[in-house]
Every structure is written in C-alpha cells, then in structure tokens.
Amino acid sequence: LASRDFHPDDTVIEIKGTKIGGGNLVVMGGPCAVESAEQIDEIAKLVKAAGGQVLRGGAFKPRTGPYSFQGIGVEGLIMMAEAGQKHGLLTITEVMTPEYVDICAEYADILQVGTRNMQNFDLLRKLGTCGKPVLLKRGFSATYDEFLNAAEYILAGGNPNVMLCERGIRTFETYTRNTLDLSAIPVLQQLSHLPVISDPSHGTGRRELVEPMSKASVAAGADGLIIEMHTDPDNSMTGDGVQSLFPDQFAALLKDLEQLAPLV
Ligand code: PEP
Ligand code: MN
Numbered sequence: 216l217a218s219r220d221f222h223p224d225d226t227v228i229e230i231k232g233t234k235i236g237g238g239n240l241v242v243m244g245g246p247c248a249v250e251s252a253e254q255i256d257e258i259a260k261l262v263k264a265a266g267g268q269v270l271r272g273g274a275f276k277p278r279t280g281p282y283s284f285q286g287i288g289v290e291g292l293i294m295m296a297e298a299g300q301k302h303g304l305l306t307i308t309e310v311m312t313p314e315y316v317d318i319c320a321e322y323a324d325i326l327q328v329g330t331r332n333m334q335n336f337d338l339l340r341k342l343g344t345c346g347k348p349v350l351l352k353r354g355f356s357a358t359y360d361e362f363l364n365a366a367e368y369i370l371a372g373g374n375p376n377v378m379l380c381e382r383g384i385r386t387f388e389t390y391t392r393n394t395l396d397l398s399a400i401p402v403l404q405q406l407s408h409l410p411v412i413s414d415p416s417h418g419t420g421r422r423e424l425v426e427p428m429s430k431a432s433v434a435a436g437a438d439g440l441i442i443e444m445h446t447d448p449d450n451s452m453t454g455d456g457v458q459s460l461f462p463d464q465f466a467a468l469l470k471d472l473e474q475l476a477p478l479v
Pocket of ligand 2 (some may be wrong): 247248
C-alpha cells in the first residue's frame, strides 16, 4: 500500500483545510516538550506569526535515560490543544504506547511515532484505526525497506494518512547528533506516494545546522519540515535546547523558505 506502484499519484493529506503532500510545503514548529500552558501558548503565537501551520510539542517524551524528564502527560496534551486552537494551528504530538493512542487522537491533529518506536508493531497496528493522520519517524538504524514496512502496518490497518519523516540516522560521525540522510527524501518519494517530512533538528542536533539543512531538505523535495523552536532554549526541560532555534531564527528561516516553496 505504501508503494508508488500501487498508488502512482502523491498522497495529499488534508487536515482542516491544510494540505500536506503533493507539492505543498508544511512547516511544523515548537518545543521538544510542552512545559507549561504559558510556554506553549507563547510559542504557538510565534509559530503562527512566522507562517508555520502546525504546532509541535511532546507531552510524552521517549528519553534515553529513565531518570530524565519524561514529559507532563495528558495535561500537556490539553495545553497544546488549547494553544493550537487559540492561534489557529494544527497540532502534532508523540504517542509512545497503544494505550495512549485514543487520548492523543482526541487532543491532537497528527500523531507522531518517534524513531525509537518505528518498529513498535502493536503501536503501529493501533494507529491503523485511530482516525488521525500519523507522522512516522524513521528508526535511527532503519533501512528504507524497514521504514516503508513500518508505514505499511499503519496503512494495512486502514489508515491511509501517513507521513514519512527522515530525522537522521546513526553513523560513525559524532560531531552531529545524527546524520540527516538527505537522500532519503528523493528515494522515499520515488518508492512511495506518501508525503516526506524532514527533521533537521534531531537530524543534526545543532542549532546552527538547522537552517542550512532545512533549505537543503526543501531543495531535495521535502513536503515539509518539523523544527524545534523554544523561547528559552538554554533552560528547556529536555536536552534538545541545543538544537532548538530561537524565535527570530525560526521566523527568518520561514521567510527564506517562502522563496523556495510556498507555505500553504
Ligand atoms: C522529538 O520529536 O522530540 C523526538 C523525540 O524525536 P525522535 O523520535 O526523532 O528522536
Ligand atoms: Mn526533541
């Protein structure tokens, strides 16, 4: 079902009037994690003002260490839904377990599967019937074939609205957090009809690389970007402040991107 052979035309996912795929560029911006109602409201305002269409923010965070901040949970979902509604943005949040799919689907417009869960098959199966579009992140060691098979689980479950997200893979290089695989963008678009989104924030792990890799992703044909932005990155509650853009950088980047592709 994920294959271009089966479905020659690009899939366009329409959510409340916003079209993702098929030549439109969608920008999703926001913090790694929802921290408070004030924080997510302020960031939503800035994402909207910059021309972004989707507010990102994790309420459930998949942390490498068990003692790290794990997200504020359901309260965060509610805060983000309110901020999105108030500022006219769609929302995307990560869901980590099948049990939480229904509640995440109640509050968010798009459900994100994180890199660590790309092959959580019970979760993928549950997302097949959740009724909401899914952004599936590539596992950090997954081949394209494994990635497309993971998408296939969601599609086969009855949900046609899947976006593929390249978020960097693990290589021998340690200067960057991951290696953003730009080739994935055209390869996945050749093999599949699903929209391809690039995540230059996790893909590089370094703020100063987000702008060039965002532009490179759009030049390579990405249908969208998911970018971390924070009003106070140095004090963010996850370690992802170092890769988060300041609001003025985010706004400047979107202005530049408009020259490359219209933000619809
Ligand atoms: C995130 O988007 O904050 C995140 C945890 O991403 P990934 O699953 O790509 O690490
Ligand atoms: Mn993050």
